[in-house]
Amino acid sequence: MKSGISIASVFFFAANLACTVNAQTYMTGISMYGDTAGHSDAILPYYSIKDFPVMDFESDDLRCRTTETDISVTGTKVFQVANAGDTITLYWDPDSKTIVTKESSPEYINGPCMVYMSPIENDAKNGWFKIYGSGHENGKWCTDAIRERGGKLDVTIDASIAPGKYYLRGETIGLNNSELSSWDDYTQGAQSFANCAVIEIVAGGDVVPDGESIPGIYNKNDKGLKGNFSDANDGYEIPGPAEYKSSEGNGNKSSKKVSSKGQ
Numbered sequence: 001m002k003s004g005i006s007i008a009s010v011f012f013f014a015a016n017l018a019c020t021v022n023a024q025t026y027m028t029g030i031s032m033y034g035d036t037a038g039h040s041d042a043i044l045p046y047y048s049i050k051d052f053p054v055m056d057f058e059s060d061d062l063r064c065r066t067t068e069t070d071i072s073v074t075g076t077k078v079f080q081v082a083n084a085g086d087t088i089t090l091y092w093d094p095d096s097k098t099i100v101t102k103e104s105s106p107e108y109i110n111g112p113c114m115v116y117m118s119p120i121e122n123d124a125k126n127g128w129f130k131i132y133g134s135g136h137e138n139g140k141w142c143t144d145a146i147r148e149r150g151g152k153l154d155v156t157i158d159a160s161i162a163p164g165k166y167y168l169r170g171e172t173i174g175l176n177n178s179e180l181s182s183w184d185d186y187t188q189g190a191q192s193f194a195n196c197a198v199i200e201i202v203a204g205g206d207v208v209p210d211g212e213s214i215p216g217i218y219n220k221n222d223k224g225l226k227g228n229f230s231d232a233n234d235g236y237e238i239p240g241p242a243e244y245k246s247s248e249g250n251g252n253k254s255s256k257k258v259s260s261k262g263q
């Protein structure tokens with residue numbers, strides 16, 4: 001169960017935020033096709049200090065930056081996605097420094113963004129498969145692309161994904177101080193900013209892709225997490241597992257069923 005380790009790490013980071021970490025963000029909501037205001041009540045509850053980064057990539061905080069994943073307890077609303085194959089929009093705090101839009105505070109940190117899903121039965125611990133990953137494309141970081149859109153990230157859910165309730169985990173990673181890993185020095189390392197929403201796919205295919213546990217998807221020494229990325233180009237390697245794509249392409253409902261049970 002939840003140990004004191006990750007709680008301690010939260011307070012450690014909180015205590016050090018002001019002087020050592022100048023980048024914070026969090027996911028604020030979710031919508032369909034970005035055409036309505038984000039539904040913030042679909043996000044699992046934040047820690048009281050909701051914008052601290054997770055730098056210990058073996059911590060339980062890496063999942064969703066929350067201790068509460070039981071939606072019957074938290075009252076988290078389930079966001080309904082009409083069909084697998086639809087595009088949903090994740091909203092990130094536009095005032096935060098990873099994706100800041102205010103010209104008066106131009107400092108922000110750069111890095112990739114990733115989106116994962118896991119069937120809700122897994123209680124956010126395992127079964128995570130990646131549905132989206134963007135590192136450095138067309139000469140810019142994913143965080144820059146989000147920032148230019150005022151905090152929005154569009155993600156299409158593969159049409160082969162089976163109906164059901166899932167945790168959806170949106171994550172940006174800041175790489176400005178990633179020459180050292182967090183285990184070497186807690187003021188240095190890649191900074192993960194993940195939050196989870198709960199979504200329900202009402203209609204879809206029949207695939208539940210194999211997933212992995214979180215923590216477990218990243219290693220502190222991963223090529224895309226540790227290093228000096230100030231001169232990164234589009235060859236940047238996105239961390240974590242490969243993105244799930246149905247082998248027959250979007251819209252083909254006869255995909256092979258892959259079970260995530262028994263992990």
Ligand SMILES: *[C@@H]1O[C@H](CO)[C@@H](O)[C@H](O)[C@H]1NC(C)=O
Nearest residue numbers: 022023107108109110176230
């Ligand atoms: C991170 O690096 C980018 C690119 O070098 C730079 O534009 C940005 O200001 C840096 N942010 C911080 C907080 O150092």
Ligand SMILES: *[C@@H]1O[C@H](CO)[C@@H](O)[C@H](O)[C@H]1NC(C)=O
Nearest residue numbers: 176177179227228229230231
């Ligand atoms: C990272 O690389 C850039 C460009 O090569 C360099 O200016 C900067 O000093 C390096 N940062 C560190 C911490 O070594």
Ligand SMILES: *[C@@H]1O[C@H](CO)[C@@H](O)[C@H](O)[C@H]1NC(C)=O
Nearest residue numbers: 247248249251252253254255
């Ligand atoms: C869907 O996948 C099946 C099995 O691989 C294949 O036979 C079929 O042609 C595909 N249909 C379309 C529309 O791609």
